[in-house]
Amino acid sequence: MSIQGLTNLSTEEQKELELAKIDFKMVTFTLAGKDYGIDIMKVKEIHKAQKFTFVPNSAPFVKGVYNMRGDIISVIDLRVFFNLPVEENEKGFENMIILRLEDNTIGILVDSIEKVIGIDSSRKQPPHPLFGDINIKYIDGVVENDTSLYIILDAEKIFSNESQTDSKEEIKVAAQTAAYQEMATAAAPEPDKHVNQGFVEETLSTYLGFYPSPLNRDWISKRLDSWIKQRGENNFQLNNKEDAQEFLKGFYSNCSGQMWSDELLNAVRPLLPRLGSTSLVWNPGCGRGYETYSVTALLKNTYPETVLKVQGNDNDLISISSAPGLLMDPARISPFYKEYLVGSGGGSQFNEIIKDSIIFEYSDLGNNASLPPVDMIVCRDTLSYLPESTQMSVLDFMYENLKPGGILMLGDNESPINISGWQVVENNGQRLYKKS
């Protein structure tokens, strides 16, 4: 063995050692352009929120209270708390981190939420007394990671009761200014739209079980504008199921419920993950299986040597039961599929090469079944039909179970909730998300 081989091995080992030493994870976010972190064990969840209920005569940094799925939590604007400039958020949705503290749950508003970083806690350095913006007693330490310096805040200390009674005088003065600000925002036309959007979102979940969330809210917001133009200011509410279905037209992805077209196949092909000798692909919400067959044919065509397993799941028993024997009309689908079809009574079916690669399962995404590491996940227009908390947990589950460099495909009008650290890859208007 050469000496070089030896040194290579040892640096690799060192890297592994370093990785193994991660014993502190933090959620990072920015305030006025600077990076901060907060212990992940204190973080209950991440939330995009609006419509805070103002609490009279409270401290200026208290944004109000917020109804989070039935739990009332108080929300604090961390920027006001630390005397930092507040960035006006055009869409009105604030980035909120929900903290679970020793004696209560509290939401904090920040400029943007970045990602989760794991570090070795021995690399944490004590705070420097010169951090002008933030009182040193709230800082747990400072850590450098990937050339960025993160200030780690001590959540318990910031929100302990003692600190809130510290400055009663200040609170009084600032409470008045806060009241003015509140009036100013109420007068602006923007909140009107939020109220309207709130109503529309509620009706979507009632009539169709479609759950608006940061996953799909960009689309809903745009759609509402065109919907109001189409229906007029006074008649834009969704009054029944038909209205709601009409509203959602256009949400569904290209080639939803049918075999993928050449255009979609060609757009996705260059973005496919590099498959090894055996690979697993997961397709939750596959319905009657068109998507599963399309993806399998595409992957088999690109990587003929790979031992491929594609798992299609759906919680609709009727659809999923018909998936294994799905009949095709060769005249109506792209000639690309032709080599994988065999004739059978009354139509064509996919041949053994494709069928042996696919397992269709009756399964519910909300039940967190286990999964070995997967290379690719195709989940289009499915997550939007799960309650927001399930969307979050399923997205986390997907991220955890993807191999590094693995690809996630969501619906055309869905995007993962930003914290997760996905890298966008794009070709011909088709966006996929790569686990970096």
Next chain:
Amino acid sequence: MRVEYINPFVEAAFNIIKEVLQTEVNRDELYLKKSTQPVLGVAAIVGLAGDVEGRVLIDMSQETAIKVASTMNGEELTEMDELVKATITELANMVTAQAVTKLHDLGFKFDLTPPAIITGENMQVSDINVEALIVPLGLPHGKVEINVAIRERLGA
């Protein structure tokens, strides 16, 4: 759960119970349950191993179990004794065996463990990370649930 497995279990449960009890059986909607589920009171469990891993559980209340055992034995039983337990165990064995035979014919190979019976109140069953398919059957004797939790050995 893989779709090919569903029908054999539904059919086997339906046929066997209808045959041994000589009664009408109502089938309700199948559904999926999360991993931790309450058990009605008497649970006969049969393990599966081979191409898949998992178990089948036949679940009913004590009263139902006593009534079912009475019918199967052709005599009036009044308490949860050894005979009742042996009878329910046998029922579980028959249902699972017929389902597995059907699956063998379709090309899936797996083996059974001897059935075990568990009785008690306020019990729960947990299969970590596996969803369970519930086949609810309505009998004149009461409700019987066939609870199937099996998964592919994808990692292997």
